[in-house]
Amino acid sequence: MYALMILSVLIATAMMVVxxxxxxxxxxxxxxxxxxxxxxxxxxxDLYSIGLCIIEAxxxxxKRKLTETKGxxxxxxxxxxxxxxxxxxxxxxxxxxxxxxLILTFxxxxxxxxxxxxxxxxxxxxxxxxxxxxxxxxxxVNTAMMQKKAAILSEFPQMVSKLTLLVxxxxxxxxxxxxxxxxxxxxxxxxxMRATSTDIREGMSIEQAMESFADRCGIKExxxxxxxxxxxxxxxxxxxxxxxxxxATEAWEQKKEIAKQQGxxxxxxxxxxxxxxxxxxxxxxxxxxxxxxxxxx
Numbered sequence: 680m681y682a683l684m685i686l687s688v689l690i691a692t693a694m695m696v697v698x699x700x701x702x703x704x705x706x707x708x709x710x711x712x713x714x715x716x717x718x719x720x721x722x723x724x725d726l727y728s729i730g731l732c733i734i735e736a737x738x739x740x741x742k743r744k745l746t747e748t749k750g751x752x753x754x755x756x757x758x759x760x761x762x763x764x765x766x767x768x769x770x771x772x773x774x775x776x777x778x779x780x781l782i783l784t785f786x787x788x789x790x791x792x793x794x795x796x797x798x799x800x801x802x803x804x805x806x807x808x809x810x811x812x813x814x815x816x817x818x819x820v821n822t823a824m825m826q827k828k829a830a831i832l833s834e835f836p837q838m839v840s841k842l843t844l845l846v847x848x849x850x851x852x853x854x855x856x857x858x859x860x861x862x863x864x865x866x867x868x869x870x871x872m873r874a875t876s877t878d879i880r881e882g883m884s885i886e887q888a889m890e891s892f893a894d895r896c897g898i899k900e901x902x903x904x905x906x907x908x909x910x911x912x913x914x915x916x917x918x919x920x921x922x923x924x925x926x927a928t929e930a931w932e933q934k935k936e937i938a939k940q941q942g943x944x945x946x947x948x949x950x951x952x953x954x955x956x957x958x959x960x961x962x963x964x965x966x967x968x969x970x971x972x973x974x975x976x
Contacts, residue, residue, distance in 0.1 A: 684793075691786070691787035694787045698783045702729050705729055705732035709731045720761075720823050727776045730783075733779055755771045758770045761820060785812050828897050834868040841862065842923065853912065860875075889906075904926060
């Protein structure tokens with residue numbers, strides 16, 4: 680146990696030295712960049728300057744961008760679903776700096792906690808707390824991703840209905856897309872549609888643009904829709920209108936089913952509070968009766 684404690688102190692001390700060195704070196708040079716990060720997802724972001732400074736030192740020494748490392752493309756693609764394609768690379772650096780900073784901050788605390796308890800259980804508790812804080816970062820990103828997918832799925836039926844109505848009325852498919860995309864400036868789905876319009880104007884093929892659109896939206900229904908839309912542009916809108924109408928109907932039915940499921944989940948969540956209230960009322964009514972009966976006896 681003492682050998683483990685000595686090793687833990689040495690590792691924790693080395694990590695704290697690195698923490699202090701890069702904290703002083705970073706100063707406030709990354710404050711403006713980190714101010715852009717969403718505090719709801721990236722907690723403790725005042726610490727991230729340490730990670731950014733370490734990443735900058737790594738890129739300088741290796742002459743290689745962090746975005747070129749193994750697995751970076753998949754992570755950037757994942758972050759693009761949450762923060763948009765234009766901001767994905769920026770948030771990739773913030774995400775990696777968060778990982779580095781949180782590890783350097785909380786792993787030593789976990790190791791010192793284990794030494795303070797002088798037991799294996801202390802190391803387990805300290806390690807669990809450090810892991811939970813670091814894991815919470817990925818959990819926050821996953822939650823944001825799920826929320827965006829849910830929002831897009833909710834907006835999808837109305838978008839398809841609008842597009843189908845315009846195409847069926849004789850409007851050109853591309854013009855109908857741009858009109859629908861600009862009909863809402865706040866919701867995620869329409870924001871991704873405008874990004875797709877920009878891709879096409881900048882020379883990307885319709886097939887590649889729609890594939891990228893489906894990837895960013897992250898829901899399976901969008902791949903089928905993208906295929907139908909490409910067919911409408913390249914072949915005949917009349918042939919695709921029927922498929923778009925069927926998809927709009929299917930999407931509305933799916934939205935109703937999701938709303939029904941959410942209602943059931945909400946009612947289940949209310950079950951426990953209602954049960955507690957019922958027990959409270961029961962106690963208020965029954966206890967005086969029992970006390971009164973026992974008193975009369």
